[in-house]
Amino acid sequence: MRVEPPVIVSSDPASFPHSVLRDRHPAIVERVLRAHPYPPEVRTELQLLVQEVRVEPLRADAHDAAAWAAWGAGFWGQSWFDVPFLFAENLFYRRLLEAVGYYGAGAWRGIDPFGPQKASDAPTPQELEALAALEGLPEAEQEAALVRAAVWGNRADLGFKLVAGHVEQVDELLVDDGKRMWELVGGGTVIVVADNAGRELLPDLVLIDFLLRTGRAARVELHVKPAPYFVSDALTADVLDELRRFPAGSPIGGRLTAALRQGTLQLYSHSFYCAPLTFHDAAPELAGRFAAAELTILKGDLNYRRLVGDRMWPSSTPFAEVSGYFPGPVAALRTVKSDVVTGLAAGAERSLPASWRTSGAFALVQVRG
Numbered sequence: 001m002r003v004e005p006p007v008i009v010s011s012d013p014a015s016f017p018h019s020v021l022r023d024r025h026p027a028i029v030e031r032v033l034r035a036h037p038y039p040p041e042v043r044t045e046l047q048l049l050v051q052e053v054r055v056e057p058l059r060a061d062a063h064d065a066a067a068w069a070a071w072g073a074g075f076w077g078q079s080w081f082d083v084p085f086l087f088a089e090n091l092f093y094r095r096l097l098e099a100v101g102y103y104g105a106g107a108w109r110g111i112d113p114f115g116p117q118k119a120s121d122a123p124t125p126q127e128l129e130a131l132a133a134l135e136g137l138p139e140a141e142q143e144a145a146l147v148r149a150a151v152w153g154n155r156a157d158l159g160f161k162l163v164a165g166h167v168e169q170v171d172e173l174l175v176d177d178g179k180r181m182w183e184l185v186g187g188g189t190v191i192v193v194a195d196n197a198g199r200e201l202l203p204d205l206v207l208i209d210f211l212l213r214t215g216r217a218a219r220v221e222l223h224v225k226p227a228p229y230f231v232s233d234a235l236t237a238d239v240l241d242e243l244r245r246f247p248a249g250s251p252i253g254g255r256l257t258a259a260l261r262q263g264t265l266q267l268y269s270h271s272f273y274c275a276p277l278t279f280h281d282a283a284p285e286l287a288g289r290f291a292a293a294e295l296t297i298l299k300g301d302l303n304y305r306r307l308v309g310d311r312m313w314p315s316s317t318p319f320a321e322v323s324g325y326f327p328g329p330v331a332a333l334r335t336v337k338s339d340v341v342t343g344l345a346a347g348a349e350r351s352l353p354a355s356w357r358t359s360g361a362f363a364l365v366q367v368r369g
């Protein structure tokens with residue numbers, strides 16, 4: 001049994017997690033304050049959240065106060081920088097929703113604090129056309145192109161772009177198990193666990209259309225977040241917005257809409273997706289879905305961290321070993337935007353630039369059958 005490295009915290013001022021809490025979270029709040037003309041009491045709550053030194057629980061009347069009290073047991077009252085990074089980030093987004101009254105009884109209930117930001121980063125008609133044109137290629141070429149579009153689409157993460165500025169266009173896949181991914185699908189159910197809306201969700205939808213129209217999947221479940229999260233993560237409303245972006249008469253848009261109506265494409269969500277947990281702790285209902293699927297495709301950096309555990313693994317730790325517990329075949333498609341990496345060849349990282357784990361210039365397509 002491999003000894004697990006400790007769970008990542010944010011205490012080292014030179015570390016990536018520290019920069020997320022110190023720089024990214026205040027920048028996110030700043031954007032939220034600009035996005036909507038929130039009333040004074042909301043603006044005050046948001047400013048207090050940014051200034052908070054020690055993690056505080058949700059208000060007692062929150063619908064999920066008890067769950068959060070348990071997840072944070074042992075952490076309440078500690079510095080934001082000293083609690084696990086995954087917990088701190090999740091709590092930040094949950095507390096942000098509390099501050100803006102997302103679950104409250106008032107008039108701002110259900111208003112997505114990140115909605116205007118998502119809308120301003122919508123895919124262009126040219127991006128839609130380029131993806132639609134793939135249909136003219138031989139199927140093997142479509143398979144390869146769709147995996148690449150889906151993995152690089154993961155760079156369209158607004159939380160990341162907020163502080164990353166211009167991303168180096170290195171476009172290097174450090175691991176490419178794409179072919180193996182296609183060998184795993186044979187006409188059953190495929191689950192796609194979505195990450196970001198907009199420019200990431202678009203290639204994901206085109207991939208789903210390919211799975212369904214070629215019979216590689218009889219049924220696809222698209223898992224979305226139950227609430228606004230990590231700025232640009234996709235909700236049901238974002239999927240519907242995205243479908244409306246396909247021009248009238250677009251075959252892909254038409255097929256996807258029909259698939260939703262027929263149930264061959266099903267939208268699904270679970271509170272787990274906004275909880276400070278890894279897939280090791282997925283609820284039985286969710287784990288059962290993964291077990292029954294022919295393949296689960298996990299999109300994005302955060303889902304990768306949830307899959308292998310938010311730990312500073314040596315990068316040569318075998319991916320199959322750390323994902324072996326996942327209840328079914330799994331493919332992780334992810335642009336590398338945080339410290340957690342597994343599955344590289346021994347010594348491979350020696351030739352990479354110092355910033356390779358967080359620059360968004362590298363990506364992974366990793367599969368465990």
Ligand SMILES: O=P(O)(O)OC[C@@]1(O)O[C@H](CO)[C@@H](O)[C@@H]1O
Nearest residue numbers: 020157159160300301302337338
């Ligand atoms: O999951 P995604 O959208 O690919 O990325 C989420 C992200 O931007 O946020 C986290 C840090 O705050 C990291 O996991 C990653 O950098």
